[in-house]
Each structure stands twice: as C-alpha cells, then as structure tokens.
Amino acid sequence: MNFKRPRSLKDKITHYCPGCGHGVVHRLVAEVIDELRIRRKTVGIAPVGCAVLAYDYWDFDVSEAAHGRALAVATGIKRVRPDLVVFSYQGDGDLAAIGTAETLHAANRAENLTCIFINNACYGMTGAQMAPTTAIGQKTATTPGGRSPQEGDGYPLIISELLARLRGVCFVERTTVITPSDVLKTKKAILKAFLNQINKRGFSLVEVLSPCPTGWGLSPQKAAEFIKEKLSREFPLGVIKDEA
Amino acid sequence: MKEQNKVFITGNEAVGKAAIDAGCQFYAGYPITPQNELTAYMSRQMRKAGRVFIQAESELAAVNMVFGAAAAGARAMTSSSSPGISLKQEGISYLAGAELPAVIVNAQRGGPGLGNIGPSQSDYFQATRGGGHGDYRTIVLAPTSVEEAYTFTCLAFDLADFYRMPVVILSDAIIGQMAEGIVFRPPSRKYSLPPKDWALGRAKGQQNIIRSLYLGERVLEKHNLKLQRKYRLIERKEVRFHKHLPREASLLIVAYGSMYRLAKDIAVELEGKKNKKSVGIFCPLSLWPFPYKALAQACARVKNVLVLEMSYGQMLEDVKLALGRQKPIYFFGRAGGEVPEVDEVCRFILKHKLI
Numbered sequence: 001m002n003f004k005r006p007r008s009l010k011d012k013i014t015h016y017c018p019g020c021g022h023g024v025v026h027r028l029v030a031e032v033i034d035e036l037r038i039r040r041k042t043v044g045i046a047p048v049g050c051a052v053l054a055y056d057y058w059d060f061d062v063s064e065a066a067h068g069r070a071l072a073v074a075t076g077i078k079r080v081r082p083d084l085v086v087f088s089y090q091g092d093g094d095l096a097a098i099g100t101a102e103t104l105h106a107a108n109r110a111e112n113l114t115c116i117f118i119n120n121a122c123y124g125m126t127g128a129q130m131a132p133t134t135a136i137g138q139k140t141a142t143t144p145g146g147r148s149p150q151e152g153d154g155y156p157l158i159i160s161e162l163l164a165r166l167r168g169v170c171f172v173e174r175t176t177v178i179t180p181s182d183v184l185k186t187k188k189a190i191l192k193a194f195l196n197q198i199n200k201r202g203f204s205l206v207e208v209l210s211p212c213p214t215g216w217g218l219s220p221q222k223a224a225e226f227i228k229e230k231l232s233r234e235f236p237l238g239v240i241k242d243e244a
Numbered sequence: 245m246k247e248q249n250k251v252f253i254t255g256n257e258a259v260g261k262a263a264i265d266a267g268c269q270f271y272a273g274y275p276i277t278p279q280n281e282l283t284a285y286m287s288r289q290m291r292k293a294g295r296v297f298i299q300a301e302s303e304l305a306a307v308n309m310v311f312g313a314a315a316a317g318a319r320a321m322t323s324s325s326s327p328g329i330s331l332k333q334e335g336i337s338y339l340a341g342a343e344l345p346a347v348i349v350n351a352q353r354g355g356p357g358l359g360n361i362g363p364s365q366s367d368y369f370q371a372t373r374g375g376g377h378g379d380y381r382t383i384v385l386a387p388t389s390v391e392e393a394y395t396f397t398c399l400a401f402d403l404a405d406f407y408r409m410p411v412v413i414l415s416d417a418i419i420g421q422m423a424e425g426i427v428f429r430p431p432s433r434k435y436s437l438p439p440k441d442w443a444l445g446r447a448k449g450q451q452n453i454i455r456s457l458y459l460g461e462r463v464l465e466k467h468n469l470k471l472q473r474k475y476r477l478i479e480r481k482e483v484r485f486h487k488h489l490p491r492e493a494s495l496l497i498v499a500y501g502s503m504y505r506l507a508k509d510i511a512v513e514l515e516g517k518k519n520k521k522s523v524g525i526f527c528p529l530s531l532w533p534f535p536y537k538a539l540a541q542a543c544a545r546v547k548n549v550l551v552l553e554m555s556y557g558q559m560l561e562d563v564k565l566a567l568g569r570q571k572p573i574y575f576f577g578r579a580g581g582e583v584p585e586v587d588e589v590c591r592f593i594l595k596h597k598l599i
Contacts, residue, residue, distance in 0.1 A: 040447040041445060041447060043316075043444045043445055052457060053457075055451070055453045055455070059451055060451060061444045061445060061446075061451060061452045061453070062451075062453050062454075063312070063315045063444055063453070063454035063455075064338075064342070064453075064454060064455045064456060064457060065308065065311070065312075066308060066311075066334055066335065066338050069304065069305070069308035069311075069335075072300070072304070072305040072306075072308035072309045072311075072312065073308050073309070073311050073312035073315070074312060075298070075305075075309050075312060076270060076272070076308070076309035076310060076311060076312020076313035076314070076315070076316065076320070077312040077313065077315060077316040077444060077445075078312075079270065079296045079298065079309075079313065080269050080270050080296060080313045080316050080317075080318035080320075081316045081317075081318075081444075081445050083445075084316070084444070084445045101301055101302055101304075101305065102301070102302075102304070102305050102308070104301075105300075105301035105305065109298075
C-alpha cells in the first residue's frame, strides 16, 4: 500500500500531545475530502479548544467560531453558499455544553451540514476539567474525587442519542480510533456524513471517542484501554441512526 | 420626487426595506419588542427576494449565523432590542476581531435588565464603547426619522463592507415604531468596494482563514494596531451630524435620535415665548465616530449647552470630552422607557436661565 500525505493535509508537525486522537481524525477528514474531490469547495469550522488551530494542518478554507457557535456559523455559511461543503469539527464542551442550543437547533432545522464531534470526555485545552461527557467516577481538574451524579456533577450527556431523535437528523454514528479497524470504521462514517451533505440529505454527525492521554493522566496504551473498558460503555459504539 | 412615490412605513420596516435594497443576502433574528416589525418584514421580503431569512433559536445563534454568512462574503444583518443586543455582544466582538462586515440594528428599550418596552437611549455606552470584550469599535449611526432609518441602513452596508467591520444602527422604540411617509431613495454610493477575496469558498488557490485568534508573540498586538489605524481613519472620514445654529442662539441643545425631534419642538416653543431664535441644535448622527470637533466649533458663539437624552447622561460624557470647560453644560434626561416632554424641558431651560 502506498502511504502518503493527503493533499488536504499540510506537511506540518501538529501541536497535539502523543496519543491524542485529533491527528488521526484530522487525517481521516482530509482523506475523505481528497477522495470526494471537494477540497476547493470545502469549508471547515474550527472549534474553541485544542483543535482551534486545525487550519494550520488542513489545506482548505476554515473559519473559527466563538465557543459553541460552530453550527450557527456553519449555518450562515451554508445558507448563503449551498454549493460549498461545510462541516464543523467540535469537542464535547463546545458541542454539548456551551453550544448545546446551537447544536440542537441546527440539527432540528435539518441544516444540510456535517458535524465531526470529538468526544474526549474532558476540556483538554484548559487543563482537563469535567466535560458534559465525562464518565461517572472519572477524575478531572474539577472533579478531583471523580464525577459524581450524587454530588451534583450530573450524568454523561448522550447528545448523539438525543440528536438522533430529531426528525431533521439523517445520520448519527459513534466510533473510536483506538485500533486500525476502529480507524477504518471512523473513516467510513465520516465519508458517509460528507456524502449525505453532497446528496442534500440533511444533518449528519459522527461522534468519535477520542483518547486524551494528557488530560486523563494515562499513557496512550492505558488511554485506549480506558475508551474500551469505560468510555464506550457510557457511550456505546455503532450506528445510532441512519435514514440516508 | 413625486408625492405618489411616498410610502407610509414604520422605522423598523424602513430598515428592512433598506436591507433588501442594499442587497442584504442573509438575515437572522429573534423575537423581541420593540423591533418585531423588522423581523416580520424580513421573514416576508427576504424569502420573496430569494434570500435567506432564519428565525434563530437565540440572539447568540442569530449573530453567529451572521458571522458565518459574512465570512462567506454575503451582506448580512441581524436586529434586536437592548436585552437581546447585550446577548449579541460576543458575536460583535468576534466580527470586529475577524474584520467581518455586518449590520446590527438596536431598537433601544428601557433597561437595565428586562426593563420595559418603552423607548430609551440607555445603550449609548454599550454601542459606542464596544460593548463586548477587547479593544474594538463599531461605527454607530443614529437615525432621527424613518427616512434616515432607511438611508442610514443602506449606508451601513457600504460602510461595513468598505471598512470590514460591524456597523450598528442605534434607533429606539420611537424611531422603530412610528410611521412616516417617505420616498425610498438609496444614497448615492461613494465607496469603491473591492471583491471579497478574503471570504470563504473563493477557490482562488490560497487558503482563506477567518480568525480572531493570534497566539504568537506580538502577533495579536500587530493585529490590534491594524484595527486602531482603521479606527483613526474612520474618525477622520465618517463623522456625521445635523446642525441648526441661528445667529442669535444663546443655547445649544445637543440631542440625537428621537430626542433631536424633541429638541426641534423645544426650539419652536421657545421661539414663540421669546420672540427670537434663541436655541440652536446639534445632533450627532454618527455616535462613533463622535463629532467632537464640529460640536466644539458649533458651541463657539452660544452661552450655554444643554444635553438632552433618554438616559441619565451617557452621550453627556462625549459632549464633556468635546467641550471641556469651554461652556457650562447642563443635562436633562429621563429614562426607564419615559420620554421627556417639551413643556418640562422648556421649564428647565427657563428656570436655569439658559436663554
């Protein structure tokens, strides 16, 4: 197999930590964009969080958005330029805490958009505080004793399952990137989420359970185990909705 | 212009008509009184014109949708009233930081908090000092009539595109909801607007990035200095005002927006009482950039200055900056949705022997 860098990815060393899932998913998005030959008409929305500098790595047009507002910004772009392929790339805090309203309503309006949702169960950028998707018992900077619903920390927010209930949403799948087979499944899901937009099917979302070894205080190997043993039990992998 | 071309229309709707005529391609809004006529007008007219209307789920979403539309190179507008404009400040700061053109309309109502739905001018500080975080300015235009609500909105789109920044139309419940007969005459275009090569989706070969994040050492400072140079240019080029200065005037009333109309009534009332034109009026139309120099010049011959506002003294601070200790400055204001009456202001003027 001829392994080379996708055209949509720049030849740059990323700032991501060893074992982080962002680099893998960035590459998968770039591969899909190459394969669909849409690089010159694709616009990505970078979130507030670790992936805000995604435009340093992707070689197509990118806009920043205020924290949580990625899908509102994406809506504005797509509505005035329906010929473009527009996707948001968001973390759990961005998509499911401060931006819950924007996420839910863009999905509910059946905006013809693609959303790549990186769930690493913490706010990685700011020092690994509790995210809406932090697992029960998971220790973070703001849940030093582990997330406790009994203490008022709430439960892991299953935003993908909630979104799948909406009529405006055509495709939701949850994947991870801890084994080669997981990576291939994730790529297939991302491809589908982009194809749905090209075929004007409405709102598609791929949630990727993504390792954050630094934020979790684990080695990359242990982080992969954490996803397998713990996180994927809170957030079961697989297709949640497919009406495309 | 022929009388039969006149249309009887509210200020809010005139703003909407101006947006349509100026080629606004995207509007997002959220219901709030007293600007609902504008959102309703846009829902009908934008879709009829084949453009985009979205009733957003929140003020935040509305302004960030405008951010997206503007980033893609479209003319875009949102509108609200005071509490909703507070929510939009995040987006306005990001628009300013990313140098995106957009028009934001504020039909001011009484505050603070939920306040009430009466007319007010209590958002002057917020509009002219930035409102959101960071060192930025927005051009602020304050119409005094339905006709100006129309022409200023047309102008706002050109200014926004020319300087690549958000422009605020600061009206209030009076200007927004009163109806006047006007002829739609877009102002002649005096700005040469280059193609938006910086916008998303231009496929020119280079990667276009819309951003306000600059992490490198001194990079953000450099970006800020660039913004500041733009603001200094605007302060030189975009000052606008009305001035009526009768030869025998001893008092200058400084008022903007709907209070300019009240000031004109006060001048007529006092002319009747004193049998001479003893009152001049200065009305800033651009609240930022504020007409400091023009105001200082207008005051040269009068004895006293009276600032009239529907607030407890916000524009007053700019008047003080303009005049220093040059003249005695008096203030009359009411807020909380209440409108000063001609009689009470005349009594104030006579009691303090301002003429």
